[in-house]
Structure formats: C-alpha cells, structure tokens
Amino acid sequence: MLLDVQNLKVSFDTPDGVVEAVRGLDFTLAEGESLGIVGESGSGKSQSVLALMGLLAANARVTGSARLHADSGPIELIGARSRTLNRVRGARIAMIFQDPMTALNPHLRIATQMTEVLTRHRGLGRRAAHAAAVAMLDAVRIPDAARRIRYFPHQFSGGMRQRVMIAMSLACEPDILIADEPTTALDVTVQADILDLMAELRTRTRTALLLITHDLGVVAGQCERMLVMRRGEIVERGAIGPVFAGPSHDYTRALLAAVPRLDGPRPAPRG
Structure with a gap:
C-alpha cells in the first residue's frame, strides 16, 4: 500500500459559519494503480487532494489521517510540518493543476522553473538539471x-x-501523480493527446495516478477504480467496469445518464 487515507475531513471558517467541504473520505492507493475521484463542482474533490498536499487556504481545518508509506516508515501528511511536506511535494507526490498558466510562474523561463525542481529534489548540478529538463x-x-x-x-x-x-x-519520478482536471481548458483533440501521454509515461515509471475530474469518459479511459463524491461524501466506490455497468446509487446513475450517447434514440425534430 502506497497511500492510506482515513476519515479525512475538511472544513472552512467563513463569516457565515463553518462550511464542511469533505466529510469522512476514505481510500487507498497502491503502487502503479489509477484511481479516479468523480463528482460535480463543489463536491469536495479538489479540496480533498489539496488537503493531502497541505495547500489549503489559511481558514481551512483538516482532520483525519493520510499516511504515505516509505521505506523508512509511514509519513503522516495531515498536520505535517512544512519541512516534511516540502520534502514530499514534487519528490514523492506531484500535482498537475487545472490551469497551467496560473501554476507556472509567468515571470520565469521554463528552464528556471524545471531546473529548480531537479536541483532541490534530486540534488543535480545546474548543467545536469538543465540536460534532464530538456530530456x-x-x-x-x-x-x-x-x-x-x-x-x-x-x-x-x-x-x-x-x-x-x-x-x-x-x-x-514521484510515487503518486495527482491530476486535478488536467484537460479542462483544452480542446478535444489536445485532451486525447495529453491523456495518452500521461498513460504512456505512467506505464514507463509505475507512478500511481489520482485523477480528479467530472468527466466520466476520462475516468473510464484512465482509471482502474473510482470514487463518486457528492456534497463532501463518497456515495459509491468500486472497479470501473462494475460501477459503469450497474451503479448502485441514484447520483451515479444520474451522472451516467447525463453523458451523451451516440447509440441512443435520436431526438424528435422540432416544428
């Protein structure tokens, strides 16, 4: 087992009171495995993974456990010190954000941003880091x-x-890659290229994937298991095939019914 998340809860203190974003999330992730977390906007998907990375806003409260297993023993991510999280982020767990334009520093060249990651986490010299970045x-x-x-x-x-x-x-070469809606802002053909690329690189590196999306088609093509979230809670979980073939929760059935189909009946012409 690579990652074990138990009873993860995330809430936010607001002027109108406490808002519960995630309520008791449980899941595990093994080496090389791909897990999709699906749900509508506001269901708590992104807040869950940001909690694991220690990247939530200052008014957030996080409880529960998220243990990352390592050769030296498990590392508890929830409540970990910044020094511990800085060692984990990038090196053990990496994240692809929805909008790369906001994730990348607009004032720095790509070379600077990539070599910084390699010198900090892999200890490479400047020249070696540059060569690795180009590769x-x-x-x-x-x-x-x-x-x-x-x-x-x-x-x-x-x-x-x-x-x-x-x-x-x-x-x-992180153990876990978190992809938060990685193709949202891209057109369909570019989406397909990016997803194929991610699958190819994961196969080569044995990196586990935690995919956050509202797109059931992406989950079907990329993941082995899925969690369905609604209002901060998991309403369904299981292997991709059984969940798609026979969903047990009304919400999952509604999500699947909302996906356009090419083999369904044609709508009646208007007028």
Whole structure:
C-alpha cells in the first residue's frame, strides 16, 4: 500500500459559519494503480487532494489521517510540518493543476522553473538539471525542446503548457501523480493527446495516478477504480467496469445518464 487515507475531513471558517467541504473520505492507493475521484463542482474533490498536499487556504481545518508509506516508515501528511511536506511535494507526490498558466510562474523561463525542481529534489548540478529538463520536455513531445526550454509560459499554447506541467510533475519520478482536471481548458483533440501521454509515461515509471475530474469518459479511459463524491461524501466506490455497468446509487446513475450517447434514440425534430 502506497497511500492510506482515513476519515479525512475538511472544513472552512467563513463569516457565515463553518462550511464542511469533505466529510469522512476514505481510500487507498497502491503502487502503479489509477484511481479516479468523480463528482460535480463543489463536491469536495479538489479540496480533498489539496488537503493531502497541505495547500489549503489559511481558514481551512483538516482532520483525519493520510499516511504515505516509505521505506523508512509511514509519513503522516495531515498536520505535517512544512519541512516534511516540502520534502514530499514534487519528490514523492506531484500535482498537475487545472490551469497551467496560473501554476507556472509567468515571470520565469521554463528552464528556471524545471531546473529548480531537479536541483532541490534530486540534488543535480545546474548543467545536469538543465540536460534532464530538456530530456523531460522531449519525453512529453515538445518540439525543439532545447530551444523552447528558454521560453516563458505565455509563449506556449495551452496544450504545450500542460505538457510542460506534466514534464515538471514527472521529472523527479514521484510515487503518486495527482491530476486535478488536467484537460479542462483544452480542446478535444489536445485532451486525447495529453491523456495518452500521461498513460504512456505512467506505464514507463509505475507512478500511481489520482485523477480528479467530472468527466466520466476520462475516468473510464484512465482509471482502474473510482470514487463518486457528492456534497463532501463518497456515495459509491468500486472497479470501473462494475460501477459503469450497474451503479448502485441514484447520483451515479444520474451522472451516467447525463453523458451523451451516440447509440441512443435520436431526438424528435422540432416544428
């Protein structure tokens, strides 16, 4: 077992009172496994993974347990000190955010941002880090990587920026890759390329995937198991095939029914 999350709860203190975002989340993740967390906006998906990474707002309260297993023993992520989380983030757990333009520093060249990750977490020298960064950009199929690594984020398209984020996330060969709606802002053809790329790189590195999305099609193509969240709670869990074939909860059935189908009856013409 790589990650064991038990009774995770996240709430926020607001002027109108306490808002409960996540209420008792439990799941496990094994090496190389892919787990999807599905639900509508506001269901608590993103807040759950941000809690694991220690990236929530200052008014958040987090309780429960999230143990990352390592050779030296389990590391408790909930309530961990910044020093511990800084060692884990990037090196053991990496994250791809929804919008790479806000995740990347617009004032720094891609080379600077990528080499910082490699020097901090892998202890590489400046020259070796630069070479490794170029190799990672090549791996995510960015053309002319040796030249484009000197670009600023705004000089890349949305799909290329997401490829840069994937390269940065996998540069240190983390145990777990968290992808929070990684294809939301991309057109359909670019989405397919990014998802194929993630699957290919994960197969090569044996990195476990925790995929946060509202897109059931993405989950079906990328994950082995899924959790369905609603109002901060898990309403259904299981392997992809059985959940899609015979969902047990009304909410899951409603999500599946909302997916457009090409083999269904055609709507009657208007007028």
